[in-house]
Each structure stands twice: as structure tokens, then as C-alpha cells.
Amino acid sequence: MGVAEDPVNNKDATQNLVDNKLGEAENPANVKEIVAENPIDDKGRPEENPIKDMADCLPDEATQILKSLASEWENVLDANALQVIPLKGAMTNEVFQIKWQTTAGETSRKVLARIYGEGTDIFFDRDDEIRTFEFISKNGQGPRLLGRFAHGRIEEFIRARTLSASDLRDPSISALIATKMKEFHDLDMPGPKKVLLWERLRNWLSEARRLCSPEEVETFHLDTMDKEISSLENELSGTHQRIGFCHNDLQYGNFMLDEENNSVTIIDYEYSSYNPVAYDIANHFSEMVANYHTETPHVLDYSKYPDLEERKRFVYTYLSSSGQQPSDSEVQQLVDEVEKYTLANHLLWGVWGIISEHVNKIDFDYKEYAKQRFQEYWSRKKHLLSSDESSHDNVTYINGEQAPISIPGEKPANVFRKLKKLFGLGLFRSKH
Template identity: 30%
Template sequence: MGQTSLEALSGQVSNPSPRQGPEDSGSSQPHHHRLDHMGERLISQVAEWLEHERTKKQQRKTRRVYSHKRKSPPAEPERERGRPEEPGEPSAVEQLTRHHRRYSIDSQSSDVSLDRLQRIIDDSMNALGLNSIPHYRPGMGRKSHKKRAHHLHRTASSDTEYHDGDVRVPSCDAVLDNSKTMSYSGGKSGEGADGTSVSSRKVDKEREDWIKFKNDVLRIAHTLRIKGWRRVPLDTGDTIDIERLSGALTNAVYVVTPPQELLNNTEGGKKAPAKLLLRVYGPQVENIIDRDNELNVLKRLSRKKIGPRMLGTFENGRFEQFFNAITLTPAHLREPETSKQIAKRMRELHDGIELLEEEKDGGPAVFKNWDHWLDNTAKVVTYLDRKGRSGGLGPIRGPADAWKERGLICGVEWAKFEQALDKYRKYLDDYYAGHKNLRDQLVFAHNDTQYGNILRIRPDDEKSPLMSPQNEHKQLIVIDFEYAAANMRGHEFANHFTEWTYNYHNVTAPYACNTSRYPTLEEQRRFIKAYVEHRPQFPHAGSTPNLTPHDTPLGTPGLGATTPGSSSIVDFMLDARIPPGGYKDDEKRREEQVEQRIKELLEETRLWRTANSAQWVAWGIMQAKVPGLEQKDGPPEDAEAKGSQPAAIVSPEEQPGGADEFDYLAYAHERALLFWGDCVKMGVVKMEELPEELRGKIKLIEY
């Protein structure tokens, strides 16, 4: 659950740095910028020619060696076999002889010339502040472009969004350490993150760490060649603004703003480097999130213009496009119009991204996650269960110890929880009667549509297309695709509806699941009806794998596939036949079909809510800090003897004494209570089979 809270920050203007030439950020460019641009282009063209000449030279050398090894020249080397020589045309032997003689004469001088030219290119690159061959090859075919990129091993730049039809994202192997920085921003002199007074020595140390962090951010932005940011000189991190955004559970998220003096400089029509969204991954979070898969997903989304554009990645984080937007709140989810807009955007995501065959074969990602996380989850829970049974748990010093008051994390011992989930999975297998029926209904799902992952863009222009009623829902964008994968529509709805019950900004219990806030049946119907009736409009035919641009909103009962319907071209023909029974009967049939589909999806949502809860139970357990438990190797019994460090996944903002400590084990416990409530309602387990203490605590949702 990557939660972010984006607040709009404004301002856009920039100055070139003394060393780095400014980049192309608008139609109006200063004279020295045009010169730098032309210089980079010239270097690119000369480097391409140089590589071409060296390749030809190597080929000539190879042919020369080959001809020496043969007793006679190969027949017809330059001419199609069987074609007679034209009158006056040199023979094949004469061609080879002339070529060999010319190569021998020019070989030594060409070596010197090419080496000298290479030195000229290197010197010119240093003068322009370039660390790699720039990319300027308009008019070149794709084949030669790809060949050139292979020869030069060019590092991609964020200035280049696509290459050979695919998204190119620059990357580097830098690691950004944010563990010592103060919360959110640089802080105020004499005050800590909580407003309490601190010693001047501590303030100075925190300020020093903060400036170092900002300089590291700037250095990585330079390395990735993020557009415009090379204008900000290195080691001037104290001039840029970095604001930590609250609420992130998996990542630490920041807004990076260029120096104020550049924002205020509007002379010459120059644009400032754009603000950036910086995301720093929690340490060891790869145990939960497959970052390679996430980046591949983001590239697939970029092809469809969905979500923020990635600008560059490094070892433990990435830079993204920053939107002038606000993050939704729990109250927004309950607004009828906002809820319908979310449903429309969800439909566009499900229908706009085609699943790969291997994703379909792998089945619902909710169970793939569970199976992948199972070993680590079991290790943590069995350790805590054993500690609970042994007694003598010690004092409660903070969120990391609060589990001692609640008892068993899952309400029962881990083995019983796992047995209940296995019974539930067997229930699903019987319900769908085979993998194929399930496979055919999978869609590309976000899987974490909580309010903090949904932004509303604030258009700068009142005449923006986003302001028109038909496009108003497109003001909403979804971020954080860390868990995006193949899942059922019902699972996506269940996840979203369950997120209605949370307020992660609650001061006393941000982990609590308040089932009274779960959407009512009418609110669920309103959401799903908007989803079913929405007809996504896609800009390109190839962008709609699941639907035609005006396809029917209905699906085959029990399946997710669509069928030809109301928006056939026949509907727009003046001489089209009147449907049997007239238009009123036809409209009535369509309404009945819509109602039937809503009913099916409501049932599917209830069915998959249990799986969704189980997944987040495991997630919360893996995120928790568990002192005394070794994370990866060795049985739990060995952990205390070895005196290992805190286990599981510890985000930088969750370090002891951090301002945003979140009780992950409490979150897992609350989710487990919801899991048991759904198991009882489904009949997977009987109430009397549960421990008496658990019976009074389970969370039941009646609809």
C-alpha cells in the first residue's frame, strides 16, 4: 500500500549553470543555447561517421586477411552470381586488387586520422560538459539507429521518451541514503519534527545531513540527465527545496523543486526545470515488491499515457513526473460524483492494458503474492506466536511492542489461519470449476486503489479539455503501480471498497479497519453501475485490446468478456431496422442486462474480499519491525541467541523515533478479523470453530 499525499506547488523558471549548458525546454531559446545544441548535434554526427569508418576499416582488414589465406580470390565477390560482366566493367579480380592496393596505401594514415578525430570529439565533449555521445539522428531508419546505439553504448536521457516504439528510461547504480534526514523538510532551527526544542548541536547535525541528502539528490539528477536539472550546479543542494510528503507506507516520497532564484528569473522566456517527484524505496522491500516487474509495468502504462512518466531510476528509487494535483481524502471516496469518476478510470485501466499470456497463465496475482510471501510471513508469525505463549513479553515501549496486548496476530495460531485460507482457495476452485474459467476473466488491475493513490489534477487553464463534462473523470489519475498485475474485477472492487474503511492520517489509530464506513449496498451499486455503463474512448485502435472504441458496456454473464451491443454502426444508420418489439423493449432489455451484470459483479466482489484481506495480512506482517528475529536465514529459535537486528521490512520513516511510526502488526490483526468475518459468512468456517475470544472480535460486513 504505497500511500502518498501530493500538494500543489507552483513555479517554473530556470537559469543555466556556469558549467552545464541549458537544455531545450521551449520554443524560445537563447543564442548560446542554440550554439550548444548545434555543437551536440555536430558531435553526434561526427561520432556516427567515425564509428562507420572504423567499421568499414575493420571489414576491409578482414577481407584482406581472408584473401591472403586463399590461393586465389573468391569468384564474383562483388557481383550477383550468374550475372555477366558489363562491357568495360572491371573483373572481380581487378576489383579486389585495386581495393587491396588502396587499403595498403591508406591504412597507416587512416589510423592516425581516425585517432586524431577521436581526440577532437573527446575534447569537444569535455568543453560542452557532456559525458556521453548525444542523441541526434533525425531521418535515420530504425535499423541503423538501433545499430548506432549498440555501438556507442549510449546512456538514455530523460529527454528521450521513446526509442524504437518503446519507452526509454535512464538509470544509474547510485544509492540514495535518506535514513539520516529530518522528517518532511529541512525543519526549523531549534525545533524537532514534533515541534519540541532540541539542542543546537543536534540541529546543526540534522541540517548537515539534510544538505548532504539534497546534494546527493542533485548529483543523481545530473547523472540521469533529467531535463533541465543540469542547469543547477552540482554541490548547490542548499538552494533546492525538497519537501517530504506524509503518509507513505512503502516508500519515502518527496517533491523536489529547483532553486527559488531560478524560479524568479523569467527573462528571455526560459522555463525552469520542472518539479520532480522523488520516490525512495524502503530498505529490503524487494521481499514484497518485484521492482523489475513494477518498472516494466510502468513502461507498459507509459505507452498508453497512463500514470506519471518515469524520468529516471537508481538502485533504491526513481524520479517521476510531478503533477499539479491534490490527493484524494477518505471523504472524497464517499462523494457520489467522485466515486463514479473513479469507477470510470478503473474501467479504462482494465480495458486499456492488455494482459500478457504468461500473466493470464499465472492466475490471480493475489494468490501469487500470498505464495511468494508465505515463507517470510510464516517465520515472523510463528516467532511472535511462540513469544506470546511463553509469557514474560516485557514492557510496551511503542508500536513495535503493541502486539503484546492484542494476543495472536491472526486471531489464531498461524497453522490454523493457513488451513482456513487453503479451504477458501478450494472453495474458489469449486466455484469457478477450473483454471480456464478464471483465466478468461482476469484483467490488468491496479490492486491498491486507496485514496492516497488517487490524484485530482488541477488544470492551469480553465479552457483545458479536462474541464469539459465528458472528460471531467480524466482529471483523476492513479499512481503507485507497485502491485499492479492480473486480478479479477471483483478483487479490484473489494480492495477499493475496503479502503473506504481506513483513514491512514488518523492520529490515534491509522491502522484501524472501521467496517461501519464500508460502502453501503447502494454505494457499491452506484460505483459498479458507473463502471459497467462506461464506454472507454481510446485514441488508437491498437490501444483497446478488450473493447472496440464504442463497445457495449455489458459482459457475458459470469465472465468479463464483452459482446457486440448498443454502439454498433447500425445504430447510426438512418435505414436501420427497428429492433423487435420496438425501441422501448430494446432499451428495457439493455437495462436488464446492466442490472444482471451489476448483480454478478457485486457477488464477485464479496467472493474475493476474503482473498484481498489475506494478502494484506501477509503484507502487514512482512512490513513489521520485530526485534530479535533474524530476517532471512536460520530458524526463529536461533534469532535471539544470535542477537540479530530488527526483522522484516523497515521503511526509513519507520526507524525508531521516526515521526510516522505505523503499527503494521495492528494493521495485519485488523485485516485478519475481517478475513474471519468473511470466512464465516461464506461458510468456509463455522463460528463455533473459532476460539471464544476471537468470536467477539471478528469484523462482519453484511453486504
């Protein structure tokens, strides 16, 4: 059950490990319970599979912080008797529900422990993330920070359920998401309000090239990707764009639904920054093709991408949530911008997948994921952009699918053999 053997005897020493408790969190008895990222079974009930040996997943520093927190809760029977339950669906960090048995007739006490994934500091600055977390928490937009340790943190646990992939297609839930997204974008985050998208994309590309073999660089066109990024930036950047504080990772697992109050909370702000709001909406639409709770979580099904009616409905709700009814032309303009920004999403998360394949130990086929994102970029680019300066017009197709490689003068059969040798036959599974 994850019961610690030795009680914490030096509370002062342990308390020094609990860093920057915020507001009400200084009184742990008042902490709200937030059910975040909880996996569900086929009947919609939470799955709970406690780990018997905490040493396998939690560092000692985290365990001491957890015991210190629980020792201040009057209704916890034994602060040292904590259960550690891994939560599924995370691709950047390892996430655990921590719970304690409480006095008769009361629900268990719970918090969330987040262990940062190996090598993920490549993607974002953890100090910036914590500052964002604190600001959003103080503005009532998410869970509170309860403690920090060297490679992770302890968060509040909200009584709500994590959305599933299918929830994103529910019109009523989608409307809640659109409204909450507009509220999030309107946050007045301290610091420079500078678009980060293009700088981040170039930095990640540089890191991907450093980590990849020459063959991988050629396979994924990383050697000429700078041109694609510059072309996109020139095409998409404009003075008319709405810039807001964007989440940048709006997959279903980062939305919590409180069904009693009919409200949505956005969680996990690691990738958050100022960006065009069209990019954030495009990210959300692109995530509708994914289901990270299947036996093949990396496989994307683009037949599930929202149709034009769904996209217009979402954008209309987003724009009208501030109290003013948008015109048809305003809705159409933002819908068009969003579609173009799906291209930037595909490039960014494709590069992310390549880097993650080299640095992250989580069980996820990052390379196959990257391949699908790049394929979607190349297949949609000419349709969405007014000008196409791509140097990859001669793209190879295999079994009707676009292969992420083009070698001048090489026959398709040779391309197939090279890809097969590099990735194995699994590369050519249909993404549907």
C-alpha cells in the same frame, strides 16, 4: 533549503546515472508537472516542510540525477539549489517532492523522488514494477520515469491533487474512479495474463512464517493459513470471472484528481498484476475504511465500508463505462463476487502487515493493522462463503471484538494475559 554545496562538473558521468528516460522525458523542459501524494493542511492547501540536510534522506546517486535533470531546464535558476520535501501517507516507500526556484513569474519545477522501503523486495519484483511503470506511462495512464538509482527512482510530478479519504465517498469522484479503473483493467500488458493473487498470498505467508516468532505464528493462525487460502481459492475461482490487469492497491493516496479537466490518474504500480477484477474492486472498497493521514493511521473504521447502494452504483458505472448498459443481474453478480474477494484482501494485507512489522522502518503500527484485517476476515467469512471449512470455529472474543487467537482448552482470561504480554494493551483498542 536543501541546497547542495558542490555543483556537478562532469555532466557525462552524471548523465550515465539517468537510466531509461522515456519519450518526451528525454527533453526535461517538456516534462509535465504532476503534484503527486502532496499532503494538505486543514484548509486544503499543500503542506511544505523542506528538509535542510539532503544527506538525511537522499543518496548521493539520486542527488546527482536530480541535478543533472534540473541543469537541462532553462527556467531553473540554480540546478544545485533543490528543496526536498517529505510527503506523508506512504507505507511502503519514502516519497519526496523535489523542487527548484525558477525565473520570475513562473511556478517552481518539481519532480518526485521515491526511496524504496527496506525489505520491500519481499513483496514484488522491482524490475517487473519498472516495466509496468514504463508501459503504463507510454499508454498515457500515469507519470513518466525520469531516472533510476540503486534503491529508488525519479518520477514526473503531475499537476493534480491526491485524493483524501473523504473524496472516495463523493459520488462524482467515485464515478471517475470506476471509469478509470475499468480503463486500467483493460490494459493489454505484455507477458502472461496469469492470476497472481493466490501465488502471491502463499509466498507472503511463507515469508511471514519465516520472520515471525512461534508465538506470533500461533497468535495469527499462520500455521493453518494454507487451508484458508486453499478454501478461498476453491470458492472464488471460476471460469466466468473477469480477469484484467489490476492495480491491487487502490487506496485514496494512489489516485490523482485533475480538477480542471475532471479526470483521475492512477499512480504507484508496485503491486500491479493480472487478477480477477472483482478482487481489485474489493480492494478499493476495503480501503474506504482507512485514513492514513491521522494520528493513528493504522486504525480502520469499518463503519465507513460502502453500503449496498454505493457498491451497486460503483459497479454499474464500472460496467457501463465501456459503452454497454449492464443488466441488473450482471451488476448483482459482480457485486457478490466483489464481497467475497474482500476476504482475500483481508488475508493478503494482514500477512503484508506482519511482514512489514519485521522489515519496514516507516512509522506505522503494522501489527495492529494486520490484527484488524484478520479480525474482519474471521468475522465476515461465514456470512460470505457458501461453505466454511475453517478450523477456527472456536474463536476467542474480548470486549465484543474477535481476538486473532484460539487456543484449545485455554480460558479467555489466560488468552487475554498472553495477548497483553505479547502486544500490550493497545491491541485491544476499538478499531472504530
